[in-house]
Amino acid sequence: MEETQPPEVVNSRRSPRPLRLLVGISICVAFVVVVLGAYTRLVDAGLGCPDWPGCYGQLVVPSTDEQIAAAEALFPDTPVDQAKAWTEMVHRYFATGLGILMIGIVVLAWYYKSSLRFPLFLLALVILQGAFGAWTVTLKLWPQVVVAHLLGGFATLLLLWWYMLTLGSFKLPEIATKFRAQLYIFSALLVVQITLGGWVSANYAALICPDFPLCLGTLLPEMDFVAGLNFFQTIGPDYTGGEMSYEGRVAIQNLHRWAAYVVFVFGLILAWRIREVPGLVLGLAVCAQVALGISNVLFVLPLPIAVMHNAGAALLLLVVFTLLLQSRPLREEQSSEP
Template sequence: MARESFAYRSLIWLSVSSVLLTFPLIGFGAIVRLKGGGLGCPDWPLCYGRITPIGHLLSPPGAELQQGLEMGHRYVATVLGLLCISMVIAAWRSSYRRWAVGILLLVIFQGMLGRYTVTLKLAGWTVASHLLFGNICFAFIVSFALRARNLTSPGPLFNQRTRLLIPAFALTLLTLVLGGYTSGSGASYHCPGWPLCPDTFPGMQIQSTLKAINFSHRIAAGSATIVTLWALFKLWRRQSLHRGLIVALGLLFLVEVTLGAAAALTFVPVPLSGLHTLTAALIVGFFAAALTPAAPQSAGPVEAA
């Protein structure tokens, strides 16, 4: 078929729609958990065995908001799953098929992590894993959408960007995991100062495990910020093709650190924590864009039947 075939246009539309849906879904999930909605429905995928729990006899009094948030999050995630299935169908006769199948498998795995996050009553490791793989899904979907639209960086600089940005990206993902575990384990409120915890000095003796978990998240965040800004500075000096992307990623890190500090100093209010999670997802998306190699010329069009 020609490049402008229906299947190819559908693939572009589906991939962009998935990006636009996954990004707020990550923030939505954080709000659900922070508002107590994560335990509003003790079973999965339904709520008290029903599509909607409103008015159910076993439903706790006054739990309608939490249950509505939780089920709303599940419904939006279901729509994302349907979009990913549609992407696989649209990409089946193209060289994007493996990408689309891989993304679908990631989304299915993420859904199962969501199940265990609920059934294990928001255990810290499940919250951290769910947040991590949600962002990994977002990164792959962003990369897929850029490749489908050929909005990718030129190939010759890919290796250079990889050497500079992958360590920074790895530290960013580590920070995400520790942030999710900090929130899921209840450690968010155990380090009210910033950037250090109260009584951290002298001797760097952190008095409690929860305070140590919180402080480890800050150490990782500081390390990720320093390594990323250094990598961006090196990229700025070596090439000028993506200076807008470099500036955006650097500014996002500064905004993220500011949001984290404000959340810690104001006892982690829900709106700030939600913005903190969304900004982290934006950073992951920009990393994905910076690390996405150019799509091969033969990969763009959907092949003829």
């Protein structure tokens, strides 16, 4: 049976410039949304506004004494913290802007008689992301939803980048197809590692081990993997600060570290094998991401480094996905659409 090929990287003709431009802008906005989402989590602003889509029942953060009094009367258990509320709302504004851009992409694709499959799928994904954003608030940072929201943001960015390439915006040089299987394996390892990182963050386990490379002064501290990998935590509690047991957090932090070692070694070996510019880019991206992760521990989770660690994960995923596309035989196609 003939293998079904995914959309090509190179097309014989480019899609209309307005469509390519709008997709390019959307990629930038999607990256900003990912970074803002990380920043919001790291400053504990996920519940800066206790309702959704507004903030204390308003479209903007309450600012006057009267507005603050009314807001706190409406949500007596959640005093207004303007800094956290604005952080959350700026994130929502950018996410809303991304949704509007997705609608624009669908409209332009229809106008230029391009395939609507990919644009409609992207629009549906962004709408789902909006739902995850709402559930993140209404379910009070339930870790399962927080991680799903994180992965959805990465998926949106990745698919937008893929769509940009299918539009024939630029050509990618080929690399040997023999690396394709290894790149698939590395992609899977990277997704697992990103998921573990999100799980560590959602359960407030980033600094549970204050030392490196040891954890609590030993290679094998007391750990509870059953608690750490409990993906059925109950709905109801406010998960700000985390509800997982101490030993469970130690377990998932160590899992994240062990997975990082595997990703680091596999990534460097793969980069060395690919060589040239693509291999160099991969090697640098892997090293930078590991260095940022170690710095998070050694410097006690400084905000700029922690945000860069999240952004670096997204960029590394884009690098690996691009290499995966480069490892495929490139064919000129009559259509510039997926």
